[in-house]
Amino acid sequence: MTPRIISRVLLVGLCAVSCGLILWYALCPKPELRSFTTYSTALFDKRGELLRITLAEDDRYRVYEPIDNISEAFVAATIMYEDQSYYDHAGVDIVAIFRAFWVTYILGERRMGASTIVMQVARLRWGIASSSLAGKIQQIFRALQLTRHFSKQEILELYFNLAPYGGNIEGIGAASLIYFDKPASALSFPEALTLAVIPQNPNKRNPAIKRGYAALKVARNNLYRRWVEENPQAVSKQKHMAMPLQVRALSALPFRAPHFSNYMLASQSRWAHGKLTTTLDGRIQKTFEKVTHAYLASKSALGMHNASALLLNYQTMEVEAMVGSADFFNNDIQGQVNGTLAKRSPGSTLKPFVYGLAIDEGIIHPMSLLKDSPKKFGGFTPENYDKQFRGPIVAKDALIESRNVPAVWLQAQLSHQSFYDFLLSAGVRGLADESFYGLALALGGGELTMMELASLYASLANLGVVKPIVSVKRTQSDVSAKGKRILSPEASFLVLDMLKGNASPHDLRSGLSLLEADDIPWKTGTSWAFRDAWAVGVSGPYVLVVWVGNFDGRGNPAFVGRSAAGPLLFSLFDVIDKADTWKVESLLSERNLNLKKVAVCRNTGDLLEKRCPSSVESWFIPGVSPIKSSNVYRSVILDKVTGLRTCGPTTQQTVERIFEFWPSDFLRIFSQAGISLKTPPSYVPGCSLEQKSTSGQKPTITSPQQRVDYVIQSDSAGEEMIPFTATVDSDVESLFWFVNGKYVGQAKSSEAFYWQATNGDFVVNAVDDAGRSATKNVRVLQF
Incomplete structure (x- = not known):
C-alpha cells in the first residue's frame, strides 16, 4: 500500500472518528444528576439545632445542598484549589492531560x-x-457528556454534593453539619478553606482524626497563602486562621429526641431527604426528659419506671416536645416504643367531651344536678373508682371528681350524635364497631393514642374546632389552616371552665407561684386494672398529656391518674416559660360567645328563687341550657296545733314554713348517702284529691322506657314481667298503675310494680296519692 493510500485511509478514518465523536456529542443522553443516588435526612428543631442526621442507603452521610446555599468563600477556595481554570475549559483541560500523560507515562x-x-x-x-x-478515557467522555447538557454552575453544585470529605461523609452539606454544626452557608473563612482542601486527599486529611487534622492544616495554610497572593486584603484574616477549629467527630453526632426523630423519619417517604426543620423545641424537650427521669427516680419504690409526655401548642397545632419513654435505650422498659403513638385505654380522660356534647344538646349546664347512685344501663352497671356513690352532685363536681354513673347517664341521653360518632368525627382511628363498646366508651372502653387525646383537648382550647397536628415547621400562611367543628364554642369554653376547678395534686401545692396564678384545666384517667395513669391539662398556648404505666400492660395499684400522672403533669407545666398569666376566660375575648351568667340555687342548680337558702353564679347558654325555676323549696302552710299541712288559706291558727320537696329518686340517693332531710308532713284529714293535686310535681315514669320495644318469648307468654317505676314528689307514699285505662295495681312510691306483659301497644298511666298523673306508651313484641 502506497503512502498516498495510507494517508487517505488515515484521513478517512480520522474523519469517521471525528464524525462519530460529533454525532455522539450531539446525541448523548442527558444524565440524571440528583436522583441517581440517595441522600441523608437532617432533622432540626424549631431553632435550627440538629436533632439527628441519617445515613443514606449506601451508608454515607450525604445532604444535598443547592449551590446558592453554600458559602461563597468555600466555592471560591475550592475552585482555586481544585481547578483554577474551571470556567475557561469545556470540562476537560487538554493541555493538563497531555502534561500529566508525558510526566507520568513517558518520563x-x-x-x-x-x-x-x-x-x-x-x-x-x-x-x-x-x-x-x-x-481515564471513559472519565473524559463522561465529562464531555456533562458539559453538553449542564451549565458549569449545575455541575459545580453536583460536585459539592458528591465530593468526599473524610470517612463516609460526602458533600459539603453533610460535612459542614457534622464537623462544624452549621449549614454550608454559615461557614467561617477558616472553616471554608479547611473543607476546601479535604476532597483531594480525604483519607489523609480527615479533620476528625488528630493526624488527619495536622495534615489538613498544612494544606489549608498553603491554600491561604495562595489566597492572600490573589486577595491581599485577606491578610487581615491571619489571626482567625491561627485560631484552633472546633471539629466534631462522627461519634459525637447528636441523637436527640429519639422517639420524635423516629416518628418524623417514619412519616417521610423513602425518597424524601434533605434538611427538615421540625416544630420541636429542643430546649423544652431536653428539660422534659430530665424532669421525667427525675420524677420516675423518686417514684421507683412504687414500681413507676416508665412515662410518656406530649406537649402540643394548640394555637399552631405544633408538637413542641415528645417524650416517648423514660429511656430510649432501656430494654427493660421497652424504651424504644413510642408511648405517644401507642393505642391505650384513656380511662376517664374522655369524660369532658361527653359533658361538652350534653351541654350542646341542652341536657345540662355546669350547675345542673346529677345523680351519682347505683344504676343499671341494660346489662352494664358502672361503679366509681372508690366504690362509693356521692348521691346528688352538680355537673361541674361530677366531672372534676370523675364520677362514672353521671358520665354514663349523660352518654346514654345523647340523641343528636352518639359519643362513638363524635370520636370518629374528631379523627380517632382504629375503633372497633360501636356495639363493641356500648356505654363504656366514656369510661375508657376504647383505645386512643396520646396524639389523638392531645388533639381532642386542643379542640377545647380552640373553642370546638379540631385541627390536624403538625410536626414540620410551616410558613405563617399555613398556620391558620381551618379545622373541623366538633363542639360549639360555648360548650368548649364551659368544659374548660369546669375543669379549671380541679385542684392540683397535694404534694405540689407549695412553691409554684406561677402555676397558682395560671388556670390549668386538667383531667385525669385511670384504666381498668390500673394499667394506665393519665393526666391532661391546658394552660397558656399548650396542651400537655402525660402517661405513666408499663408498655407490656402490667397493672400496678400505684398507676392512678391523680397521684401517678398528675404530679408529673404539673412538674412539666412548671418548667415551661410563659410570658403572661393565662386564664380560661381569656378565651372569651377571642369570640363573642353566646354565654351569660345567672344566679342559681346552689343545691338544685335551678334558677334562684327567694326560698333557696344559698346561691351561686353559673354560666349558661341562652336558648340551649336547661335553666328552669326551682320547685324543691316550697312554702307549706301548717296547722299550729297538729303540725299537719292545711288545704285552705292562711289564718291565725296556721303558720308558713319552707320544706324541701325532692323527687323520690333523689330522696333515695340522699338516704343511701346517709343524708337526713326534713320531709313535709301529711295533709290534715278532710283535704280532697282536687285540693292536693293543685300543688307539687306530677310523677315521672322511668320504666317502661321511652323508645324501647320489650320482647317476650312465645313459650313464656303470661310469665314475663315488666317493672313499672316512677319518680314522685317527696310527699307521695303510693302509686296507682293503669294500662289502657284499666287499673292493674298499686305499689309504694319507692318500689316497683310488676306488670304481666302481653303482646301489643299499651298506654301506661301512673297516678300518685295526690291525684297527679303521668302517661307513657309501651310496645311489647312476642316471638
Whole structure:
C-alpha cells in the first residue's frame, strides 16, 4: 500500500472518528444528576439545632445542598484549589492531560493528576476507576457528556454534593453539619478553606482524626497563602486562621429526641431527604426528659419506671416536645416504643367531651344536678373508682371528681350524635364497631393514642374546632389552616371552665407561684386494672398529656391518674416559660360567645328563687341550657296545733314554713348517702284529691322506657314481667298503675310494680296519692 493510500485511509478514518465523536456529542443522553443516588435526612428543631442526621442507603452521610446555599468563600477556595481554570475549559483541560500523560507515562516520574472538577464529577457520578487508561478515557467522555447538557454552575453544585470529605461523609452539606454544626452557608473563612482542601486527599486529611487534622492544616495554610497572593486584603484574616477549629467527630453526632426523630423519619417517604426543620423545641424537650427521669427516680419504690409526655401548642397545632419513654435505650422498659403513638385505654380522660356534647344538646349546664347512685344501663352497671356513690352532685363536681354513673347517664341521653360518632368525627382511628363498646366508651372502653387525646383537648382550647397536628415547621400562611367543628364554642369554653376547678395534686401545692396564678384545666384517667395513669391539662398556648404505666400492660395499684400522672403533669407545666398569666376566660375575648351568667340555687342548680337558702353564679347558654325555676323549696302552710299541712288559706291558727320537696329518686340517693332531710308532713284529714293535686310535681315514669320495644318469648307468654317505676314528689307514699285505662295495681312510691306483659301497644298511666298523673306508651313484641 502506497503512502498516498495510507494517508487517505488515515484521513478517512480520522474523519469517521471525528464524525462519530460529533454525532455522539450531539446525541448523548442527558444524565440524571440528583436522583441517581440517595441522600441523608437532617432533622432540626424549631431553632435550627440538629436533632439527628441519617445515613443514606449506601451508608454515607450525604445532604444535598443547592449551590446558592453554600458559602461563597468555600466555592471560591475550592475552585482555586481544585481547578483554577474551571470556567475557561469545556470540562476537560487538554493541555493538563497531555502534561500529566508525558510526566507520568513517558518520563516515568511521579504520578500527576489532570482531572478537572467536571471530570471528578464524572468519576463520582458513574463510579469510574480512573486510575487506568481505559478508565481515564471513559472519565473524559463522561465529562464531555456533562458539559453538553449542564451549565458549569449545575455541575459545580453536583460536585459539592458528591465530593468526599473524610470517612463516609460526602458533600459539603453533610460535612459542614457534622464537623462544624452549621449549614454550608454559615461557614467561617477558616472553616471554608479547611473543607476546601479535604476532597483531594480525604483519607489523609480527615479533620476528625488528630493526624488527619495536622495534615489538613498544612494544606489549608498553603491554600491561604495562595489566597492572600490573589486577595491581599485577606491578610487581615491571619489571626482567625491561627485560631484552633472546633471539629466534631462522627461519634459525637447528636441523637436527640429519639422517639420524635423516629416518628418524623417514619412519616417521610423513602425518597424524601434533605434538611427538615421540625416544630420541636429542643430546649423544652431536653428539660422534659430530665424532669421525667427525675420524677420516675423518686417514684421507683412504687414500681413507676416508665412515662410518656406530649406537649402540643394548640394555637399552631405544633408538637413542641415528645417524650416517648423514660429511656430510649432501656430494654427493660421497652424504651424504644413510642408511648405517644401507642393505642391505650384513656380511662376517664374522655369524660369532658361527653359533658361538652350534653351541654350542646341542652341536657345540662355546669350547675345542673346529677345523680351519682347505683344504676343499671341494660346489662352494664358502672361503679366509681372508690366504690362509693356521692348521691346528688352538680355537673361541674361530677366531672372534676370523675364520677362514672353521671358520665354514663349523660352518654346514654345523647340523641343528636352518639359519643362513638363524635370520636370518629374528631379523627380517632382504629375503633372497633360501636356495639363493641356500648356505654363504656366514656369510661375508657376504647383505645386512643396520646396524639389523638392531645388533639381532642386542643379542640377545647380552640373553642370546638379540631385541627390536624403538625410536626414540620410551616410558613405563617399555613398556620391558620381551618379545622373541623366538633363542639360549639360555648360548650368548649364551659368544659374548660369546669375543669379549671380541679385542684392540683397535694404534694405540689407549695412553691409554684406561677402555676397558682395560671388556670390549668386538667383531667385525669385511670384504666381498668390500673394499667394506665393519665393526666391532661391546658394552660397558656399548650396542651400537655402525660402517661405513666408499663408498655407490656402490667397493672400496678400505684398507676392512678391523680397521684401517678398528675404530679408529673404539673412538674412539666412548671418548667415551661410563659410570658403572661393565662386564664380560661381569656378565651372569651377571642369570640363573642353566646354565654351569660345567672344566679342559681346552689343545691338544685335551678334558677334562684327567694326560698333557696344559698346561691351561686353559673354560666349558661341562652336558648340551649336547661335553666328552669326551682320547685324543691316550697312554702307549706301548717296547722299550729297538729303540725299537719292545711288545704285552705292562711289564718291565725296556721303558720308558713319552707320544706324541701325532692323527687323520690333523689330522696333515695340522699338516704343511701346517709343524708337526713326534713320531709313535709301529711295533709290534715278532710283535704280532697282536687285540693292536693293543685300543688307539687306530677310523677315521672322511668320504666317502661321511652323508645324501647320489650320482647317476650312465645313459650313464656303470661310469665314475663315488666317493672313499672316512677319518680314522685317527696310527699307521695303510693302509686296507682293503669294500662289502657284499666287499673292493674298499686305499689309504694319507692318500689316497683310488676306488670304481666302481653303482646301489643299499651298506654301506661301512673297516678300518685295526690291525684297527679303521668302517661307513657309501651310496645311489647312476642316471638
